[in-house]
Amino acid sequence: MPDVAERPRASESTMEHAEDVLHRVFGFETFRPMQGDVVRALVSGEDALVLMPTGGGKSLCYQVPAMVRPGVGVVISPLIALMQDQVAALNQLGVRAAFLNSTQSPDEARDIENALLCGELDLLYCAPERLLQPRMLDLLSSAPLALFAIDEAHCVSQWGHDFREDYLSLDILEQRFPQIPRIALTATADERTRTEIAQRLHLKEARRFISGFDRPNIQYRVGQKNNANKQLLDFIRQEHPSDSGIVYCLSRNRVENTADMLAKAGFDALPYHAGLPSETRARHQERFLRDDGVIIVATIAFGMGIDKPDVRFVAHLDLPKSIEAYYQETGRAGRDGHPSTAWMVYGLQDVIKLRQMLEASPGSEHFKRVERQKLDAMLGLCEVTECRRKAMLSYFGDHLEAPCGNCDTCLEPPETWDGTVAVQKALSCVYRTGQRYGVNYVIDVLRGNGNERIRQQGHDHLSTFGIGADLTAVSWKSVFRQLVAGGYLRADAEGYGALSLTEQCRPLLKGERSIQLRRDPAPRKRKVAEPSGRSRPELTVNDPDGWEQLRACRKSLAEEQGVPPYMIFHDTTLMEILERRPDSLEAMAEINGVGQAKLDKYGKAFLDAVAKLAPQS
Structure with a gap:
């Protein structure tokens, strides 16, 4: 088999093909700056290690090359819910994508395996446990392969917050398929974790693409814990009364009690933790993805990679055990780039509880020492008096030249x-x-x-x-x-x-x-007239009635298709439709996020909806 050095290089015509796929399938005119560089490297046959913040467009970095290169792109994904979500979104775009996991019947799995062998797939998603089975490796050896994408690559780190032991064996891809380019992607990895990813996955020679960690649309706020339930209620009522959000708690019991408290207060709140029946967890996640204004109260196991763009707040009622965990969890807010809030309260008892859990864990003394250091860093972030965002970015080796102006220590400098x-x-x-x-x-x-x-x-x-x-x-x-x-x-x-x-x-x-x-500042109400974390459409669009009409059209189509509304069109696409008011399929095709498949499926329905809108003043 040819070695890595013999992999074919991308020509300009190949990149033109990639840009055509971007426009025709995904509905975007141009790549974001780093996206284009990663795509060029991967279609050239180079390996890549990519670090981009949540919502930065990591998926396109391997989805486009998988459609440009001959063969199928194999995506290793850690969670069933994550791969199902991504495959459903790709199918909406007309991409030949599928997954193999334990939810399928033998007949369904066999059909997908046959499609793989016949070259009838663009992308195939599977968990690391399945990929490492000898039968699956033999199957891949007989299939035309375009690339391997290792998503959520920080799971390979034994010191990371989402460690998955099966990720440690993924170096077999380099041994069995040395001619196939590999890309490892994550949104959360400090220098130590990046080095560990490269070593364990045999990607030391891979090109590294590291985007900034900053999510400027997220406002970070940390306060002392007094009456956590009342503080949470006040926060949601004053700033996010009708928004989707996630509330993280450390224990299952706390999850249940908090969800019950919010529901009694009139919010559409649902619990999510490993102790619930799998059908209940699936049903609650489906509600969160498909309906507006649903709040999920969860342990840290919820949300990895879930592409719900309009989560307006993430709240922590207990202290996360590391800055990596905090960044990853807060990153589930504001994937659409609109203003969102990361809100947390913590107290000394949180520290004691986390340290008790750490000391009781079966990890080695070295592991515990590293975890203590991570917890100490998280505590330091909570108590900073300078720009909180600046301190957090510095932890990841990313530097902000000036205070951000959008965190609590900037907006209300502590005395x-x-x-x-x-x-x-x-x-x-x-x-x-x-x-x-x-x-x-x-x-x-x-x-x-x-x-x-x-x-x-x-x-x-x-x-x-x-x-x-x-x-x-x-x-x-x-x-x-x-x-x-x-x-x-x-x-x-x-x-x-x-x-x-x-x-x-x-x-x-x-x-x-x-x-x-x-x-510590005395508790006080924030001005409801200036809700910094909210991003309701009327804040940016002058026609709230028209916005609701387009949302109703989208929801109706989503229910027909059995998918979340954002898989039809993201809010940003819907806003552009409202502002530009296309009157033909050609004009509709010029809207960002409207690819050919979605134009064919939904173009006429939205043109009819636009035609019924009140005239613009």
């Missing part, structure tokens, strides 16, 4: 105060109580709360008893939260969160350095 004396009191009290008690007990001692437990321990006679009466319990919780986040205190992960000193606190105790702390 700081000289916390040196308060910190010395807090650290001294932890030390004098024996470094065996949790934050609430230590605060009671500081504030002079002589309850029975404190009297039994004799801590009402300590020199630190009552020396912190000048601060409220809420203020002290803020102090302790920041000391744990800054690494000055450690919260015991094995018991009840007992606080202990670290070596880092010594200069503070000795008075050799001072410390500035964040002053």
